Amino acid sequence: MRKLLLAATLAASLPLAGHAQTAQELMAGSQKDTADVLNYGMGYNLQRYSPLTQINRDTVKHLVPVWNYSYDDNKSEESQPLVYKGVLYVTTNSATMAIDAKTGNQIWKTKVEYPAETPRIVCCGIINRGLALYDGKVFRTTLDANVIALDAKTGKEIWRSHVIDFKDGYSQTVAPLVADGVVITGISGAEYGIRGFIDGWDPDTGKHLWRTYTVAGPDDPNGKTWPGDTYKHGGGSTWITGSFDPELHTVYWGTGNTGSWNPTQHPGDNLYTCSVLALDPKTGKIKWHFQFSPNDPYDYDSVAEMVLANLDVGGKPTKVVMDANRNGFYYVLDRTNGKLIAANQYGHQTWAKGIDEDGRPIPSEVTDKVRKGEAVDVWPGAMGVKNWSPTSYDPQTGLVYANTLYFGMHYKPVDVQYRAGLPYWGADIDWIWPKGPRGFLKAIDPLTGKSKWEVPSDIPRFSGVLSTAGGVVFTGKLTGELEAFDAENGHKLWQFKTGSGIEGQPITWEQDGVQYVAVSSGIGGVYDLFAGDERLSKVPAGGSLWVFALAK
Amino acid sequence: MRFAACVVAATIFFTLSLPAWPHNAPEPPPSKAEWEKGAEFFRDICSHCHGPHMVNPGNGSFDLRKFPHDERARFFNSVRNGKNSMPPWKDILRPDEIAAVWAYVRTGGVEPK
Numbered sequence: 001m002r003k004l005l006l007a008a009t010l011a012a013s014l015p016l017a018g019h020a021q022t023a024q025e026l027m028a029g030s031q032k033d034t035a036d037v038l039n040y041g042m043g044y045n046l047q048r049y050s051p052l053t054q055i056n057r058d059t060v061k062h063l064v065p066v067w068n069y070s071y072d073d074n075k076s077e078e079s080q081p082l083v084y085k086g087v088l089y090v091t092t093n094s095a096t097m098a099i100d101a102k103t104g105n106q107i108w109k110t111k112v113e114y115p116a117e118t119p120r121i122v123c124c125g126i127i128n129r130g131l132a133l134y135d136g137k138v139f140r141t142t143l144d145a146n147v148i149a150l151d152a153k154t155g156k157e158i159w160r161s162h163v164i165d166f167k168d169g170y171s172q173t174v175a176p177l178v179a180d181g182v183v184i185t186g187i188s189g190a191e192y193g194i195r196g197f198i199d200g201w202d203p204d205t206g207k208h209l210w211r212t213y214t215v216a217g218p219d220d221p222n223g224k225t226w227p228g229d230t231y232k233h234g235g236g237s238t239w240i241t242g243s244f245d246p247e248l249h250t251v252y253w254g255t256g257n258t259g260s261w262n263p264t265q266h267p268g269d270n271l272y273t274c275s276v277l278a279l280d281p282k283t284g285k286i287k288w289h290f291q292f293s294p295n296d297p298y299d300y301d302s303v304a305e306m307v308l309a310n311l312d313v314g315g316k317p318t319k320v321v322m323d324a325n326r327n328g329f330y331y332v333l334d335r336t337n338g339k340l341i342a343a344n345q346y347g348h349q350t351w352a353k354g355i356d357e358d359g360r361p362i363p364s365e366v367t368d369k370v371r372k373g374e375a376v377d378v379w380p381g382a383m384g385v386k387n388w389s390p391t392s393y394d395p396q397t398g399l400v401y402a403n404t405l406y407f408g409m410h411y412k413p414v415d416v417q418y419r420a421g422l423p424y425w426g427a428d429i430d431w432i433w434p435k436g437p438r439g440f441l442k443a444i445d446p447l448t449g450k451s452k453w454e455v456p457s458d459i460p461r462f463s464g465v466l467s468t469a470g471g472v473v474f475t476g477k478l479t480g481e482l483e484a485f486d487a488e489n490g491h492k493l494w495q496f497k498t499g500s501g502i503e504g505q506p507i508t509w510e511q512d513g514v515q516y517v518a519v520s521s522g523i524g525g526v527y528d529l530f531a532g533d534e535r536l537s538k539v540p541a542g543g544s545l546w547v548f549a550l551a552k
Numbered sequence: 553m554r555f556a557a558c559v560v561a562a563t564i565f566f567t568l569s570l571p572a573w574p575h576n577a578p579e580p581p582p583s584k585a586e587w588e589k590g591a592e593f594f595r596d597i598c599s600h601c602h603g604p605h606m607v608n609p610g611n612g613s614f615d616l617r618k619f620p621h622d623e624r625a626r627f628f629n630s631v632r633n634g635k636n637s638m639p640p641w642k643d644i645l646r647p648d649e650i651a652a653v654w655a656y657v658r659t660g661g662v663e664p665k
Contacts, residue, residue, distance in 0.1 A: 075612075076612070116634050116639055116640055117634075117639050117640060117644075118639070119601075119637060119639045120597075120639040124600065125612075126637060191600075416596075421644055422596070422597055422644065423596050425596060428595065431604070523611055523612065524612040528609060528611065529600060529601055529602075529603065529608065529613065530599070530600050530603065530604070531603075531604075532603040532604050532605070534607065536609035536611060537609040537610050539609070540611055541611050541612060
């Protein structure tokens with residue numbers, strides 16, 4: 001009798017629990033499966049677009065908070081939550097959490113610990129950007145460079161794989177990607193003289209499957225783009241999750257700046273820094289590479305999201321990969337072969353005269369001077385025309401919504417000696433601030449780089465962007481407002497002030513006929529720490545998650 | 553051998569962190585050379601958390617412009633051992649390097665004449 005009852009209970013709870021998340025579900029993405037948000041970027045294409053329309057340009061004014069969940073953490077909250085079958089999963093630097101998506105009740109919370117020395121080698125905020133879900137497991141990385149798998153039901157650790165010693169400058173903030181059944185992770189630390197890489201792991205056991213270096217060594221013909229031993233500290237971090245084309249079985253992953261920044265310390269193209277790599281997820285083999293900024297002096301890293309779309313290029317439907325690069329050009333490449341389709345300026349820059357047909361930048365006089373070791377004023381500054389904050393591509397309007405930056409820098413290359421665990425910058429910089437706004441939310445035509453509309457902000461936005469078929473674009477401000485704009489013209493439709501600054505990545509999903517929007521609030525990222533903008537002194541730290549829906 | 557090195561390091565630290573001037577008298581201004589070394593160190597290893605030239609909003613870390621200029625012992629203690637999410641530095645920075653950064657902080661980042 002008892003046994004029977006137990007069996008019945010189990011059977012009844014199975015469909016609810018439903019943690020057998022599959023490759024099929026992952027492939028559908030948030031554009032086909034609006035009930036779930038299964039990966040970083042809301043679909044393998046990283047478009048951050050949802051076909052949901054309950055919240056639209058007419059109804060958004062009725063958006064109200066449904067619940068708020070405290071992270072008990074006062075760091076920068078940049079994590080993108082995931083949602084699977086009514087459970088929301090989210091990370092901070094110090095914990096992984098599962099929360100009932102409807103009520104905000106915590107299901108489990110598993111703490112993450114790392115040595116107190118770790119933040120020394122983290123340049124730009126003590127953060128974590130999120131997780132991956134696959135086959136009943138939750139995957140994440142830790143600041144001190146470990147990849148871990150937790151049981152999605154209980155939060156219990158299933159495996160932990162040590163990546164590399166953080167004392168040599170390596171750290172992790174990246175949300176993993178699961179592609180073709182392989183867990184893929186990147187690494188941070190180009191400012192600390194690392195040699196960057198991308199790793200593949202077995203989701204069941206945590207066994208290391210492959211490592212692909214983003215800084216070519218002597219065993220690679222492209223290794224000759226690094227003089228002598230310079231590749232050993234050549235940078236090339238990989239801290240933003242790649243996109244994945246399941247038909248082409250190809251992962252597209254951006255790579256970071258050189259170590260040191262000073263280009264005279266390592267003359268040459270410095271492959272594969274400031275590039276996008278097209279990889280085979282099963283082996284890590286590089287199918288092709290495209291370099292945006294060879295021998296980059298300015299920290300114009302190219303880690304940020306590589307968005308996949310199918311665009312009409314001269315009347316021909318074309319599979320493209322798109323990148324709002326830190327260097328100020330918006331790139332569209334043919335993702336089948338890495339050939340350049342378009343590269344147009346989408347913000348102010350003075351470092352290049354343009355991009356030639358093969359995609360190689362034509363250096364301006366400013367850059368010529370820097371390569372001779374001289375000090376210059378250059379735009380954009382080291383934070384780029386767009387930093388890590390992910391864009392959204394709306395296939396309905398064909399526009400890319402991006403939080404862009406507008407400030408330059410005084411830049412002087414300096415010689416730096418490598419010392420393990422200490423910064424390896426190689427440059428002396430100071431910001432150049434414009435009089436007015438330091439950032440714009442822009443609606444950009446990817447093929448021309450031109451804006452259809454722009455919304456300025458005195459303190460630039462550093463939050464992700466989300467667009468929806470309801471014609472609403474969501475993003476957030478460092479002063480705490482979650483904002484909604486009309487996708488057609490940029491008119492502000494709604495805002496809500498959260499208790500700290502927003503550096504998070506808004507998502508949306510639908511459960512039992514209700515459309516929800518969620519975003520993390522919590523200040524403390526690169527701009528807050530490193531820009532010296534004292535207007536933010538009135539924005540308190542304090543991480544939490546906000547969830548909104550239309551008032552009933 | 554290891555122990556000996558430790559003793560030497562400890563002695564150096566002791567000498568550097570203890571005031572070498574009369575009790576109760578204000579600390580004499582640092583030399584230009586020490587200050588410059590401190591400014592460079594600050595820029596390279598502290599500024600990404602404490603802001604360029606110590607300018608920061610104070611919500612993500614400590615506003616070092618407000619650090620009391622007469623609390624040398626507290627400075628050394630916090631920098632060596634860390635405090636909450638301020639990382640410890642004693643295993644990686646030499647005492648003379650911490651002293652140089654202190655010279656920079658206690659002058660409010662203003663270069664001595």
